[in-house]
Amino acid sequence: MLTDVLRRFNRTYTQRIGVLDESFLGTGRPLAASRLLFEVGNDEGVSVRALRDRLELDSGHLSRLLRLLEGEGLVATAADEGDRRRRVVRLTAAGRHAYDDLERRSEDRAVTLVAPLTARQQEQLAEALATADLLVRAATVRLREVTSDDPVARVATQRYFDELDARFPDGxxxxxxxxxxxxxxxxxxxxDGEPVAYGGVRPVIDDETAEIKRMWVHGDWRGAGLGSRMLRHLEALAADQGYRRVVLDTNGTLVEAIAMYERSGYTRIERYNDNPYAEAFFEKSL
Structure with a gap:
């Protein structure tokens, strides 16, 4: 049922916003090139690698799209002055004009599309699309194993620390x-190339027990089930590594996390470490 609704929505929406046209919104460029132009203009000085990760394009396809935009004089690609190994893409003056034109055309199409709806219907549509956008994004996030010193992992760790510092009464x-x-x-x-959830497992106490650490979900993504998905993934990872039990600790102010752990079958246990910020301790058999 859900897949039928999703496929029907895709057919309806792509037809009505001009995705099927060879010239997206009358710009003379196909949708893929227009989307790439938007990404470059929305993040001036973006690296080729970031574009590849954000749009999930293979190197060959991205290169062809960049050559198309370069051929029109809309973007320029050059080595990053701070790191000559990185290539950075920027809009030219003509590219900035094309970007502004694309933004205007997109806004006009959106306004025309919803104009027949009442104010209440527009509000309902906005709420429904926001929910759909979050859930589709949550369903399609990419999970991959990393070391704690991976650049993206460092970003996630710092955001996790920043949130704890903001939420704990004494920082x-x-x-x-x-x-x-x-x-x-x-x-x-x-x-879209950005970290939205993070966590890890490590050995602790004995050979049969692993600890789940640094469970973090970006605030904008909460309520979409991503935390539970990450928790299940870490449990499965621990089981695959031969552990028969997982434990974790948390602070009492993180009430959402505690509720998630209890829903996921964790039970409270006595303190098992000397973490000064930990106030609640849990375990679960795998």
């Missing part, structure tokens, strides 16, 4: 830089 001090953790495995969830 949070992570201490010094991370030391290597033998046997630890971390998992990052990304969408």
């Amino acid at each position: 949070f001090d992570p201490g010094g830089p991370d030391a290597p953790e033998p046997g630890a495995t971390y998992v990052i969830a990304t969408s």
